[in-house]
Amino acid sequence: MTCLELETRTYREGCIPVLETERLILRAPKLEDAKHVAALANDKRIAENTRRIPHPYSRSDAEDFIAAANTPQGDIAFLITTHAGLPIGACGLAMHDDAAPEIGYWLGVKHWGKGYGTEAVRAVIDFAFTELAHESLCAGARVINPASRRILEKCGFQWTGVGLCRIQALNSSAPIDRFRLDRGLWASLRRWSNVKRVS
Numbered sequence: 660m661t662c663l664e665l666e667t668r669t670y671r672e673g674c675i676p677v678l679e680t681e682r683l684i685l686r687a688p689k690l691e692d693a694k695h696v697a698a699l700a701n702d703k704r705i706a707e708n709t710r711r712i713p714h715p716y717s718r719s720d721a722e723d724f725i726a727a728a729n730t731p732q733g734d735i736a737f738l739i740t741t742h743a744g745l746p747i748g749a750c751g752l753a754m755h756d757d758a759a760p761e762i763g764y765w766l767g768v769k770h771w772g773k774g775y776g777t778e779a780v781r782a783v784i785d786f787a788f789t790e791l792a793h794e795s796l797c798a799g800a801r802v803i804n805p806a807s808r809r810i811l812e813k814c815g816f817q818w819t820g821v822g823l824c825r826i827q828a829l830n831s832s833a834p835i836d837r838f839r840l841d842r843g844l845w846a847s848l849r850r851w852s853n854v855k856r857v858s
Contacts, residue, residue, distance in 0.1 A: 675729045676790065678737065678782040683775060685737035685750060685782055688725045692738055695746040696721040699767035706828035708804045709765050714828040739766070739779045750779045752787060752796075759795040759839070760787060764810070776810045784814055784845065794842050799824055799835040808836055815848045816840045 678685040697718040706714035728736035736751035748766035766776055787793045800807035816838035823832040
């Protein structure tokens with residue numbers, strides 16, 4: 660039986676892996692996470708820097724996000740938690756029929772500035788290139804969000820230009836920096852990182 664033949668609940672739990680990093684666990688969100696997701700995401704500073712998070716963000720919005728996540732052939736979403744199980748944000752891949760998947764992420768405001776974003780994004784990048792065998796990934800960051808840009812740059816993404824992106828919380832479009840990461844550069848950065856650790 661393939662993942663696509665399984666019912667949605669089994670698919671989410673059985674086919675979306677758990678990714679573990681030094682400080683974090685990334686796993687499929689579950690309906691019982693809705694209260695925590697809503698509490699974290701209901702901040703205008705988060706919504707204005709993401710495409711699809713509305714503001715205000717209710718428990719119903721969180722339930723809708725969880726219900727739509729990780730369905731067969733849909734977007735892939737991970738809930739970011741600490742090793743103790745505390746949810747702190749989300750990270751995932753938006754799948755496009757004719758383009759590279761787009762990585763997206765957000766963290767609750769009190770978790771900003773601690774390196775969690777970079778750690779989570781690196782885990783999803785590794786998953787995308789190793790388990791899903793993608794050849795490239797794309798990403799975007801609002802031009803007024805240098806912290807998000809730094810995360811992408813630390814993960815190896817290269818700036819490709821500026822574009823406009825519809826921001827749901829603003830009910831309008833805003834300029835974003837566009838980025839791309841190809842498999843070859845990712846592999847090279849991983850090799851270099853391993854060499855530096857051994858030295």
